[in-house]
Amino acid sequence: MAVLDDRQDVDVSGFARLKARAWAYRDQILTFFILVGIWQVLSMTLGVYWVGSPWGVLTRFVTGMLGGDLLINASYTFVEAIAGFLLGAIPAVFLPFLLRRMPMVTAIIDPVMVGGYGAPKLALAPLFVLWFGIGIESKIALVAITVFFIVYFSALAGVRALDTKLVQMAQVAGASEQNVARHIIFPGAVPYIFTGLRIAMPYSIGGAVIAELISANRGLGYLVQLGAMNFDTTGIFTALAATCCIVFIGNWSVNAAERRLLRWRPPADIKLQAGT
Amino acid sequence: MAAPLLEIHNLAKRFAGRTRNDQPLWVIKDLSFSVADGEFLTIIGPSGAGKTTLLNMIAQIDVANGGEVKFQSELSPLNDPKALNPGLSCRIGYVTQEDNLLPWRTTLQNVLFPLEVQDRLDAAARERVNMLIRAVGLGGFEHHYPHELSGGMRKRASLIRTLAYDPPVILMDEPFGALDAQTRTQLQDDLLRLWNLGRKTIVFVTHDIGEAIALGDRTLVLSRAPAKIIGEHPITIPRPRDIRAIMMHPEFSGLYQRIRAQVQ
Numbered sequence: 001m002a003v004l005d006d007r008q009d010v011d012v013s014g015f016a017r018l019k020a021r022a023w024a025y026r027d028q029i030l031t032f033f034i035l036v037g038i039w040q041v042l043s044m045t046l047g048v049y050w051v052g053s054p055w056g057v058l059t060r061f062v063t064g065m066l067g068g069d070l071l072i073n074a075s076y077t078f079v080e081a082i083a084g085f086l087l088g089a090i091p092a093v094f095l096p097f098l099l100r101r102m103p104m105v106t107a108i109i110d111p112v113m114v115g116g117y118g119a120p121k122l123a124l125a126p127l128f129v130l131w132f133g134i135g136i137e138s139k140i141a142l143v144a145i146t147v148f149f150i151v152y153f154s155a156l157a158g159v160r161a162l163d164t165k166l167v168q169m170a171q172v173a174g175a176s177e178q179n180v181a182r183h184i185i186f187p188g189a190v191p192y193i194f195t196g197l198r199i200a201m202p203y204s205i206g207g208a209v210i211a212e213l214i215s216a217n218r219g220l221g222y223l224v225q226l227g228a229m230n231f232d233t234t235g236i237f238t239a240l241a242a243t244c245c246i247v248f249i250g251n252w253s254v255n256a257a258e259r260r261l262l263r264w265r266p267p268a269d270i271k272l273q274a275g276t
Numbered sequence: 277m278a279a280p281l282l283e284i285h286n287l288a289k290r291f292a293g294r295t296r297n298d299q300p301l302w303v304i305k306d307l308s309f310s311v312a313d314g315e316f317l318t319i320i321g322p323s324g325a326g327k328t329t330l331l332n333m334i335a336q337i338d339v340a341n342g343g344e345v346k347f348q349s350e351l352s353p354l355n356d357p358k359a360l361n362p363g364l365s366c367r368i369g370y371v372t373q374e375d376n377l378l379p380w381r382t383t384l385q386n387v388l389f390p391l392e393v394q395d396r397l398d399a400a401a402r403e404r405v406n407m408l409i410r411a412v413g414l415g416g417f418e419h420h421y422p423h424e425l426s427g428g429m430r431k432r433a434s435l436i437r438t439l440a441y442d443p444p445v446i447l448m449d450e451p452f453g454a455l456d457a458q459t460r461t462q463l464q465d466d467l468l469r470l471w472n473l474g475r476k477t478i479v480f481v482t483h484d485i486g487e488a489i490a491l492g493d494r495t496l497v498l499s500r501a502p503a504k505i506i507g508e509h510p511i512t513i514p515r516p517r518d519i520r521a522i523m524m525h526p527e528f529s530g531l532y533q534r535i536r537a538q539v540q
Contacts, residue, residue, distance in 0.1 A: 169376040173366070
């Protein structure tokens with residue numbers, strides 16, 4: 001990691017940046033407490049029956065995590081989301097590379113892809129339950145199909161954004177077709193792929209929860225459904241809070257992987273891209 | 277006398293008009309010249325004279341619409357885009373106008389790139405690359421990414437990337453065009469020094485008359501499009517040359533005037 005250390009030494013604005021980040025954190029925390037305050041007021045005026053109180057949700061969250069009940073259901077949803085994410089994203093990343101030499105095939109499957117991208121995935125959930133049962137398979141399938149189309153189009157855009165000048169340079173320098181794909185096209189497409197992954201990550205968790213809402217006996221979606229049937233808004237809010245936590249973990253992982261893989265980008269770019 | 281290393285004979289290139297009724301635009305027509313082994317040839321011409329197009333055809337990354345290019349008496353398949361062999365199997369290197377460094381590779385990785393894809397990455401090659409990096413003053417910047425380098429440093433990296441794998445012929449397309457005068461002089465100096473180490477054949481395109489005289493053994497002058505050769509000037513200023521003092525040389529101003537008169 002000599003490279004990184006080196007760069008930090010050169011970076012004279014490091015302290016200033018740290019300070020800016022601390023200010024941003026302070027503002028984030030402030031916003032969080034204002035929202036919780038509004039929530040508390042709503043809960044007090046409308047009654048805990050309609051809007052579970054923040055404190056109630058927090059205690060339920062902590063006891064649920066410690067007692068294992070919430071933890072088990074959350075990890076179930078987490079596994080569905082991750083398995084579906086990988087199952088959908090990996091072929092979606094590689095398909096545009098395989099199709100690169102086959103513009104005809106790409107054109108032929110394009111309407112199918114656009115249709116798949118546009119189709120409401122919620123409507124597919126009952127179908128997948130019919131096909132794959134109410135177990136984990138139907139949820140993974142729904143997540144995978146949701147993630148696949150999002151990532152496919154961003155990877156395709158990355159392959160198409162190829163700089164032909166770089167390819168010519170590589171060919172003159174003796175690079176084979178395979179070398180060009182590996183050293184020029186793939187690294188060039190990585191920023192685009194990450195844009196897709198970052199968009200797809202929350203969808204994968206949302207997809208898993210929605211699939212559980214339709215029919216399941218485990219998972220956070222099931223807890224939401226259970227809470228609704230028992231008129232237990234605090235239970236619903238607790239399940240939603242757990243969902244948000246998973247989204248945070250997922251986002252953080254994608255951002256961390258991106259920062260690592262895209263170290264070569266100018267920092268301004270990373271800041272714009274990474275957003276959160 | 278041995279056959280020239282590179283022969284260009286009646287080369288022609290046209291671009292289609294913007295609309296269907298437009299006449300096709302001939303950028304190059306009836307262009308002929310040859311390059312001897314070990315010669316430093318500079319080509320000068322007004323902008324838009326098809327200089328880049330000419331180099332692209334020699335490097336086989338573009339097709340021609342007539343004429344022929346022979347390298348080592350071997351005819352280039354310039355009428356069939358599928359048969360093109362960019363770089364002629366690493367025998368012709370090409371330093372383009374833009375540096376075309378790979379943004380995801382560090383300086384060192386960029387310079388090593390051709391050797392890596394040619395499967396020639398051994399200890400001797402690495403040693404040579406290290407020598408080149410130090411020779412052009414990039415020492416200490418081996419692990420920086422291109423966006424962390426200045427324009428001149430990127431140019432140097434792009435130059436030694438081609439020198440590193442040692443192709444017998446190197447084409448250079450206004451490599452120092454976009455640089456400030458100070459950096460340009462420094463790079464011209466570096467180039468001449470490196471060229472003196474192992475005299476390879478260089479075809480150097482520029483629009484700067486002073487640069488063409490300072491670097492070349494011979495200068496060709498191109499006309500406006502459709503480009504053809506309208507002047508040829510052997511440059512007999514003895515080597516090694518001092519770029520900073522070359523303007524004081526008695527032959528310089530005469531050559532400059534004569535070339536100036538031909539470049540429209």
